[in-house]
Amino acid sequence: MTKHITLFEPPPQDKSRAQIENVLDLTPVVDLGPDVFTNTRPLWHPPGARGIYGGAAIAQSLSAAMRTVPADFAVHSMHCYFVLAGDSELPILYHVERVRDGRSFITRTVQARQRGRPIFTTTLSFSRVGSGGEKTLNHATPMPDVSLPADAVPGTVKALSDAGGGPFESKKAGIINRNQNPEDKRVRRFVRARSRISDEGGFQAHLSALAYITDSFFIGTVSRVHDIPRFSSPADLQKLLKALKNPSDLDDEDITKAFKELKEEEAADLRRQLEGALSNANKEDHKELGMMVSLDHSIYFHNPLAFRADEWMFVETESPWAGEGRGLAIQKLWSQNGTLIATCTQEGVVRLKQDKPPLSKI
Template identity: 30%
Template sequence: MTGVNDAMADQNPEKSSIAEFVELLRIEDLDENLFRGTCHAGAPMRAFGGQVAAQALTAAGRTIPRERLVHSLHGYFLRPGDPTRPIVYQVDRVRDGSSYATRRVTALQRGEAIFTLSASFKKPEAATERQRTMPPVPGPEDLADPFVAWERSAPEDFARATIFRSMEMRFIPADAPGMPRELPGVPQQFVWLRTGTPLPDDPLLQVCALTYLSDLTLASTTALHLQPHMVQRTEPNRVLLASLDHAMWFHRPFRADEWLLFAQRSPSASDGRGLAMGEFYDRDGHLVASAVQETLVRERPRA
């Protein structure tokens, strides 16, 4: 399957904006089954988990024939990644079957594993389909850009958070028309997401980009009962969050550079952990992917 770097090489070098989000997924070949990348910070001095997972999946995809597409991934965050140091991705070619192939990736820093990923790939096949219906919520064009308000209220923080300049987000208010009724004990949030710049026509790159985007708001969904507006940053962050594990399933083709609705719910929080589940729908209502994440959730001591 075409790698991220190969896809970038096919683009017009004058269209530098196209490479902006793609740069977040870039890794370099070191040797057979060995790759290296760098990741920006998510929390202070912690590499952003979505980028680590996306680069690990990119490394796995580099060892898979083009006709096989990734359909699932399961990752565990073992140690905080250091955003000031490179990350080495070591790929184990676990199995190559007639229909399915499995890869295991270990992300290393200073000789220690910080993240592990298992990914499964398969050949597409025809089959009967069904899916949950997408709720009739407002489209992204009807919603405010949260980054405008954030930049106005905290310009220094926003200037440092270059992560947000490479994507677009639109949060749907809880009382918006078409929003599903929130069940007791199950906080939810719905947000439209897409990359901020166009992406090449590479199925692996599209999936890796969505893997990155999927880690932006799932963790906060587990803490909405403690701080309802933490993602929009309308109040100081008083909750400590850290991803423990992350799983995704890719159901149908999609483009991560086009608007996708991320419908998220958190059915449980206990023992300093929260669980969040999410579904991605495209503008035509197709359910294209699902995600599940367990998150460390701790309240910061009040001043």
Template identity: 35%
Template sequence: MSDPAQELIALLDLEYLDVDLFRGAHPESTRQRVYGGQVAAQALVAGARSVPDDFSVHSLHSYFLLPGDYGVPVIYEVERIRDGRSFATRRVMARQHGRPIYYQTLSFQRAEEGFDHQDVMPDVPGPEDGMDLVELMRGGGNEDADALGKEWAALDVRWLGNSRHGLEPDPAHPSQARMWIRVRGEMGDNPLDHLAAFTYASDVSLLGASLAAHPANPASVQMASLDHAVWFHRPFRVDEWWLYDQTSPSASGARGFSIGRVFTQDGTLVASAAQEGLIRPKTR
């Protein structure tokens, strides 16, 4: 029997080509463009392989430039921007067919102690009360639901609701969505595997929060990530449940902007993410 967690780790691993040059593979897929979370996670792995072992990534910022092609591998080239005593900075370019398709800038830090505070986790039902996200997409007529269900087989996503269905109205935050996520199976104890797997999962639903305030079926909307940022606050295991608490402060000009807070089940705020993307009604 296959192990989804180990298959995800293998997918996000990279083939070494030369110093700071790597090649990433794809899963089998019938979709037209490569899942953005995969490219972001593989780029993170490429950047992490260029820093000393006592440095850990604390943030990444990125832009999606062109759709990825499943027909050819992605080449990742790392640029060493800065190496300091406490922080290191890397830029990673992902390219296909000789053209950049994605850029990512990462900041790494040596562990140190400091001030500590965090937001309180919202009061929400547990994962057992959520609904399978892919089943919801399938029921909503999303043409990619079957392909995404196969591609995201390593992810267990339990949807709790959004501003139009399941969540209490909040006038201060009119467009919200919440769900529990974990990787199926055991991820092992390599911290980089957990960081990369989280980056992979962080792109699953974030842009969709920008539609939660509108009577629009996501299946009828052209959606594409334009940029993506992640901040890692505290260590956590991605193969244990974490709450993705998503809010969209704004949508305008055919773009939606969403922010996600990530809490473990004990209420610890472990990461934050932000994304802007295209949200345009399909014309066909």
């Protein structure tokens, strides 16, 4: 059976829009119904992942749902389940169901399907902008006292529209409470969409970009707070690089840079792990990651109109619990001016390599 990466021939990249807008572009499939869409361009399969990058399914489902609601409604919550690994060599069909249309709230569900089977499902709730009234209760966790990257100040670097590479970029901001218990550690980063998001995309384009970015570095927090690297050796990295499929939103230079950063980031953790294993005669203490797969993902959009996804956003991630072969991660995102814009949760399978065969398989 011949595989088709996209349902229709992809058009040329629209250079008036940011790269992340092109990556997340959807095409209506009118022959199947008014609320069915498909990915316009090929989707990325990250090295070592079981399927496509989950952020693409999250963001494109959000984008599809937003096409069915009035412009004065903005998403405030999104609850997702990863059902099956998405195949980057097949098109995805996004089916939107109009569950409810109210005066203040609208509900949608979206199923992402391949080969007729759901691989991803989400329920979204939208609220009318300003429907809370003039008097409201207000509080928010303040952004930690951190220094923004140097290029957050206008004029310090070349314009974002001139930048190259993947659809978004990140910069490490350290790990807080590194020497404390795993549940007390906080992993910090700065993230932003690369190049300027177009005015034509509106706030919806920024929300889709934010949704895409939230799946990056997320469930991996569980292993990070335990000082367990994702890749245990350079050979593992090379093996996964050779298996790379459809790097449609990454170029060779960006892939090299990403793995160089990963190598540097995990080098200290791996060194401590190996030193500990060599100095400890009890080899049962050695822990090596066997499987890491996202199960569900929720996003609460607090201020959907109060940020730009192409400006640096500060992310702080923690893991309050892990057990039974699963782990939970929570992340908060602040805008460049310190506004809390979203809170996300994600649970996933996080299994260690076992000396004995596991009782069950996914």
